[in-house]
Amino acid sequence: xxxxxxxxTTFSRVDMASAAVKILKKSLxxxxxxxxxxxxxxxxxxxxxxxxxxxxxxxxxxxxxxKMPIDKVCGHEASTSIQQVQLITHxxxxxxxxxxxxxxxxxxxxxxxxxxxxxxxxNAVALLKGQTGLSLNAGKGIRQGKENxxxxx
Amino acid sequence: xxxxxxxxTTFSRVDMASAAVKILKKSLxxxxxxxxxxxxxxxxxxxxxxxxxxxxxxxxxxxxxxKMPIDKVCGHEASTSIQQVQLITHxxxxxxxxxxxxxxxxxxxxxxxxxxxxxxxxNAVALLKGQTGLSLNAGKGIRQGKENxxxxx
Amino acid sequence: xxxxxxxxTTFSRVDMASAAVKILKKSLxxxxxxxxxxxxxxxxxxxxxxxxxxxxxxxxxxxxxxKMPIDKVCGHEASTSIQQVQLITHxxxxxxxxxxxxxxxxxxxxxxxxxxxxxxxxNAVALLKGQTGLSLNAGKGIRQGKENxxxxx
Amino acid sequence: xxxxxxxxTTFSRVDMASAAVKILKKSLxxxxxxxxxxxxxxxxxxxxxxxxxxxxxxxxxxxxxxKMPIDKVCGHEASTSIQQVQLITHxxxxxxxxxxxxxxxxxxxxxxxxxxxxxxxxNAVALLKGQTGLSLNAGKGIRQGKENxxxxx
Amino acid sequence: xxxxxxxxTTFSRVDMASAAVKILKKSLxxxxxxxxxxxxxxxxxxxxxxxxxxxxxxxxxxxxxxKMPIDKVCGHEASTSIQQVQLITHxxxxxxxxxxxxxxxxxxxxxxxxxxxxxxxxNAVALLKGQTGLSLNAGKGIRQGKENxxxxx
Numbered sequence: 001x002x003x004x005x006x007x008x009t010t011f012s013r014v015d016m017a018s019a020a021v022k023i024l025k026k027s028l029x030x031x032x033x034x035x036x037x038x039x040x041x042x043x044x045x046x047x048x049x050x051x052x053x054x055x056x057x058x059x060x061x062x063x064x065x066x067k068m069p070i071d072k073v074c075g076h077e078a079s080t081s082i083q084q085v086q087l088i089t090h091x092x093x094x095x096x097x098x099x100x101x102x103x104x105x106x107x108x109x110x111x112x113x114x115x116x117x118x119x120x121x122x123n124a125v126a127l128l129k130g131q132t133g134l135s136l137n138a139g140k141g142i143r144q145g146k147e148n149x150x151x152x153x
Numbered sequence: 154x155x156x157x158x159x160x161x162t163t164f165s166r167v168d169m170a171s172a173a174v175k176i177l178k179k180s181l182x183x184x185x186x187x188x189x190x191x192x193x194x195x196x197x198x199x200x201x202x203x204x205x206x207x208x209x210x211x212x213x214x215x216x217x218x219x220k221m222p223i224d225k226v227c228g229h230e231a232s233t234s235i236q237q238v239q240l241i242t243h244x245x246x247x248x249x250x251x252x253x254x255x256x257x258x259x260x261x262x263x264x265x266x267x268x269x270x271x272x273x274x275x276n277a278v279a280l281l282k283g284q285t286g287l288s289l290n291a292g293k294g295i296r297q298g299k300e301n302x303x304x305x306x
Numbered sequence: 307x308x309x310x311x312x313x314x315t316t317f318s319r320v321d322m323a324s325a326a327v328k329i330l331k332k333s334l335x336x337x338x339x340x341x342x343x344x345x346x347x348x349x350x351x352x353x354x355x356x357x358x359x360x361x362x363x364x365x366x367x368x369x370x371x372x373k374m375p376i377d378k379v380c381g382h383e384a385s386t387s388i389q390q391v392q393l394i395t396h397x398x399x400x401x402x403x404x405x406x407x408x409x410x411x412x413x414x415x416x417x418x419x420x421x422x423x424x425x426x427x428x429n430a431v432a433l434l435k436g437q438t439g440l441s442l443n444a445g446k447g448i449r450q451g452k453e454n455x456x457x458x459x
Numbered sequence: 460x461x462x463x464x465x466x467x468t469t470f471s472r473v474d475m476a477s478a479a480v481k482i483l484k485k486s487l488x489x490x491x492x493x494x495x496x497x498x499x500x501x502x503x504x505x506x507x508x509x510x511x512x513x514x515x516x517x518x519x520x521x522x523x524x525x526k527m528p529i530d531k532v533c534g535h536e537a538s539t540s541i542q543q544v545q546l547i548t549h550x551x552x553x554x555x556x557x558x559x560x561x562x563x564x565x566x567x568x569x570x571x572x573x574x575x576x577x578x579x580x581x582n583a584v585a586l587l588k589g590q591t592g593l594s595l596n597a598g599k600g601i602r603q604g605k606e607n608x609x610x611x612x
Numbered sequence: 613x614x615x616x617x618x619x620x621t622t623f624s625r626v627d628m629a630s631a632a633v634k635i636l637k638k639s640l641x642x643x644x645x646x647x648x649x650x651x652x653x654x655x656x657x658x659x660x661x662x663x664x665x666x667x668x669x670x671x672x673x674x675x676x677x678x679k680m681p682i683d684k685v686c687g688h689e690a691s692t693s694i695q696q697v698q699l700i701t702h703x704x705x706x707x708x709x710x711x712x713x714x715x716x717x718x719x720x721x722x723x724x725x726x727x728x729x730x731x732x733x734x735n736a737v738a739l740l741k742g743q744t745g746l747s748l749n750a751g752k753g754i755r756q757g758k759e760n761x762x763x764x765x
Contacts, residue, residue, distance in 0.1 A: 010294075037291045046240060073232075076383065135314075139322065140319075190590070190593040199551055382689065437647070447625040472761065472763050476751070536688065
């Protein structure tokens, strides 16, 4: 039985966690899911660390990055710190960040967010199962939130 | 009873700490508030760390970022280091930073600063109460210093 | 007998690991190669760390960086964290990153990727043999993925 | 009796340390001042750390940042590392950096440098005395190297 | 007797290490010089760390940064990590980096590289002798690779 941390924000404009949890529950029915909600992306790293303190095997961090230059800087700071949490704990954090300007159409951005959350939930499941669970797809141009682009022939 | 650190600067052009302390005292009347004032944003991280050394459960860091490119770099350096303090202590720091150029009108910038300080004080209270205190608002497009933007429908 | 970690991604559009493993097997036939596949570049650092936890003497990290500005930021975040893994473990990671826009022609990018993987596999072999294994080529303008440029006369 | 570290560079075009030491000697006559001179800003962080190893209670780091883009990057790297030294030691470093292009007039830049050194020497004294020594000026728009701008009314 | 680490790259187009070693041997005839050659700048930090593991008192890191934006990012990543090595070991690393575009004329770039290597070798000697060995030149506008610019009068 795995314990999976789900860390999300009130800043986000899409509830990505719910989309991911559905996949996790279906793929790993006996796993336990623990949620932690913070204001924004920069509050995610320490929350992820605290989730690992509670015994999580892996954490998914759902972040929403706004359109302004300062938002991009905040996203970068959060990502840098999420890297550090992984090196402190020796555990994976799947960073599921969506940038509000990935598409001009809001509904499209929501689709991207949900798709990315779902696909990364499957990645989390694969990583929990072992370090070669994704090896068959190495170099295959897999994408989350968008269509796969495939290998260069 | 919680101990809440309040870390602010002489560089700031608005006394954000007072606005936050009012909210904290009302929401958590039995909590203890400890202040630490430093020259500028880059002096905040170690001051936050020292506040945790004194037993703080959470810290609010009030920073003011000027208009020049070098000011933006300083803000980024401070934020990066505030991230690290959180990972050292496993405790939350609510970073309440205001950029002097968020609005051309000075009075508007002051309003942003006070509003952000007050809303993040409420976030601090929610985080002290537990990791799902904010979960009902996950994905709801909540903002501090500005109007909430809401979820994408 | 050396243990060599091979860390690659499903995001990549070229299977660089296979190209490198061929060289490693030929150069160090008695060495053991351990693979770890992750979704993208930002998942590489902790995977490298976990490979060292398993006893690897050196790790090759194969990353693919997309064309968009956000991709460049991700690459930078991954590189920064790969640096930290090396400082934690005191071991080398050969970072074999390819940027999708290194050439407009996709086939050329694939050639760059394979060439870089192969040449860095030889660098890994040299570094395993000792710290002066590459000293004869110090200052010689050696390149991976492209032609050597040579020393300035 | 305090021990105050003074860390400066041969790259700098102004002797800021002497200006600061005068203030320190006047404000804290019984304090001991220890100097450490390095080539450039990127050599300051480890020198600051070594000053703390020698028992310093606080350190002032005097840096000079040139006009070229690479100089700005060096300044950022030095600042980032000075942040880390503070988090390792739990002690303040007052970063007194001057950018050579803060004014087109060289003499003006020198005035900025000396003024900033002197005002930050007073900040060091205030921080040594306690964490609320500067609290009366919180939010007051205080500047070093330039005129104070004051609070927003 | 000092042990001095010399860390250089095959990517570099100039053999800076030899220029520095000549100065070191002349200035400190009884010192021991240990070399470590790596592929590129991003391989330098862990190599420097390993040189300190071998007992080096100081390390000179010779890096070559190409003309492309990605090269600048690599240089920044290497520098950031070299900072960290110094904070781990409490020892100086003299970072002797040359940017290939410091001059349009290749021969000039080579001159810059050799001059910088030689002058920083003298800085290394001065730092080994003590923390005030360079204090007479504090604020004097000293440069490596170029002419000194002097103090602002």
